[in-house]
Amino acid sequence: xxxxxxxxxDELDEIFREKVxxxxxxxRGAITDAIVEAILQWVDQEIEVPIKKQExxxxxxxxxxxxxxxxxxxxxxxADSLEELWDNLPVNTSDKYTLITPRIxxxxxxxxxxxxxxxx
Amino acid sequence: MEFNKKIGSWKYKKTMFREPAISLDIQFRVPKxxxxxxxxxxxxxxxxxxxxxxxxxxxxxAGYNKFKFAKSESIGVSITGEEFQLDRTNxxxxxxxxxxxxxxETNALINENLIGRGFINKYITLLDGLNTxxxxxxx
Numbered sequence: 001x002x003x004x005x006x007x008x009x010d011e012l013d014e015i016f017r018e019k020v021x022x023x024x025x026x027x028r029g030a031i032t033d034a035i036v037e038a039i040l041q042w043v044d045q046e047i048e049v050p051i052k053k054q055e056x057x058x059x060x061x062x063x064x065x066x067x068x069x070x071x072x073x074x075x076x077x078x079a080d081s082l083e084e085l086w087d088n089l090p091v092n093t094s095d096k097y098t099l100i101t102p103r104i105x106x107x108x109x110x111x112x113x114x115x116x117x118x119x120x
Numbered sequence: 121m122e123f124n125k126k127i128g129s130w131k132y133k134k135t136m137f138r139e140p141a142i143s144l145d146i147q148f149r150v151p152k153x154x155x156x157x158x159x160x161x162x163x164x165x166x167x168x169x170x171x172x173x174x175x176x177x178x179x180x181x182a183g184y185n186k187f188k189f190a191k192s193e194s195i196g197v198s199i200t201g202e203e204f205q206l207d208r209t210n211x212x213x214x215x216x217x218x219x220x221x222x223x224x225e226t227n228a229l230i231n232e233n234l235i236g237r238g239f240i241n242k243y244i245t246l247l248d249g250l251n252t253x254x255x256x257x258x259x
Contacts, residue, residue: 082212
């Protein structure tokens with residue numbers, strides 16, 4: 001098992017401990033569980049292939065199809081419709097693909113998550 | 121306003137609470153051999169401004185974590201003001217065998233399945249409470 005040491009501000013520490021108490025209750029190992037969860041989320045976020053708008057535009061030079069699946073930034077599936085795209089995506093794969101469809105630019109920005117969002 | 125093209129209508133669903141909920145059974149197009157999931161109950165929540173919000177566990181089970189949009193600046197704000205970056209994909213759903221193109225969103229902290237304003241605002245939505253039936257029309 002590895003040990004990670006880090007120094008954070010008192011304010012952040014206070015907020016963090018409050019949230020840990022709220023979610024995990026007052027029990028042994030709660031802070032470790034919260035840190036592990038935070039690290040897992042961060043790692044998951046960082047390993048995504050970052051595709052910037054300029055890169056999206058550059059793919060338009062290579063295909064006239066509107067529905068695309070990329071693997072390691074290479075086009076592996078291209079289609080004229082969403083149905084065709086999903087029909088041609090690999091099944092039960094362990095690879096992570098990036099989809100590009102005409103709707104990718106919709107719903108960007110802040111959005112409401114519901115009247116009664118509950119957390120795990 | 122004309123209500124001439126009915127897309128479909130669905131009965132409200134009984135809940136454990138006093139009033140029935142505006143809830144639908146939806147099948148999702150997934151990257152699996154069987155193509156479509158079993159029917160999953162999704163509740164209408166006009167407080168959610170997207171189309172479909174899927175519990176994170178289901179998003180993973182469906183395999184959408186393998187086929188999603190690149191991380192973007194799509195942020196979900198909860199009723200208490202907390203902000204979450206959302207994972208998003210574009211897939212198909214079937215409601216009573218009628219197929220819809222939808223944006224599906226989630227975050228690791230989401231444990232609810234909701235259908236929101238982003239979906240119903242594309243249609244004329246009639247909530248007939250007396251007959252406990254929800255209908256959608258194209259104008």
